[in-house]
Amino acid sequence: MMTSQSQAKEKLHHVTSVVTEPEDNVKFYDEWAETFDELSKLGYRNIDGLDASQKSLDVAARKDIMNELICVWVDDKTIKIASDCYDGLICVGGFVPGHLHSDCFDEWIRIVKPGGVIVNVLRQQWLDEYEPYANNQLEDDMKQKERSMKWELIQRGNFDGGDQQWKMAVFIHKVL
Numbered sequence: 001m002m003t004s005q006s007q008a009k010e011k012l013h014h015v016t017s018v019v020t021e022p023e024d025n026v027k028f029y030d031e032w033a034e035t036f037d038e039l040s041k042l043g044y045r046n047i048d049g050l051d052a053s054q055k056s057l058d059v060a061a062r063k064d065i066m067n068e069l070i071c072v073w074v075d076d077k078t079i080k081i082a083s084d085c086y087d088g089l090i091c092v093g094g095f096v097p098g099h100l101h102s103d104c105f106d107e108w109i110r111i112v113k114p115g116g117v118i119v120n121v122l123r124q125q126w127l128d129e130y131e132p133y134a135n136n137q138l139e140d141d142m143k144q145k146e147r148s149m150k151w152e153l154i155q156r157g158n159f160d161g162g163d164q165q166w167k168m169a170v171f172i173h174k175v176l
């Protein structure tokens, strides 16, 4: 019998290697929502959640730990969120093949207050291998926003994640 960890690994392999269209991506996470929960409890209380999978948001709603739950596929289009309204934005595992791309950075920066922090955690493997991110493409897109004074890099690092099975990359920017 497969362990839940190996099942999760298999599902992630599927979504990162087979699923490419936004609708398929949403369907995939909708079906997985009930059992997918890698969130850490950090003690913050004033949190909104955003995801393209309504089922994932439904599961989050039942935990009663978030205020607004916003269902939207994020790309370069304007999200229905006011400008400068968040102190911070955290994206964990959103930069995965077929998921988010650097075209969302302007929207991230728009909705976070000047001086607020944006944390982006992704697998180092995708930075190295996924064509739209690889060959420093994703990092160059971040640097472009640094050069145009949209945000400032506070920290860039790596850590072992996913129960030590993946090398994770973390980028922390301050909105200017």
Ligand SMILES: C[S@@+](CC[C@H](N)C(=O)[O-])C[C@H]1O[C@@H](n2cnc3c(N)ncnc32)[C@H](O)[C@@H]1O
Residues within 6 Å of the ligand: 025, 026, 029, 037, 038, 039, 050, 051, 052, 053, 056, 072, 073, 074, 075, 091, 092, 093, 094, 096, 098, 099, 100
């Ligand atoms: C690998 S899961 C990570 C979930 C969660 N952040 C965690 O770490 O446990 C990726 C999530 O991103 C969502 N997602 C993927 N692409 C998206 C997009 N373009 N806009 C909004 N959500 C997206 C999926 O629905 C899924 O819930």
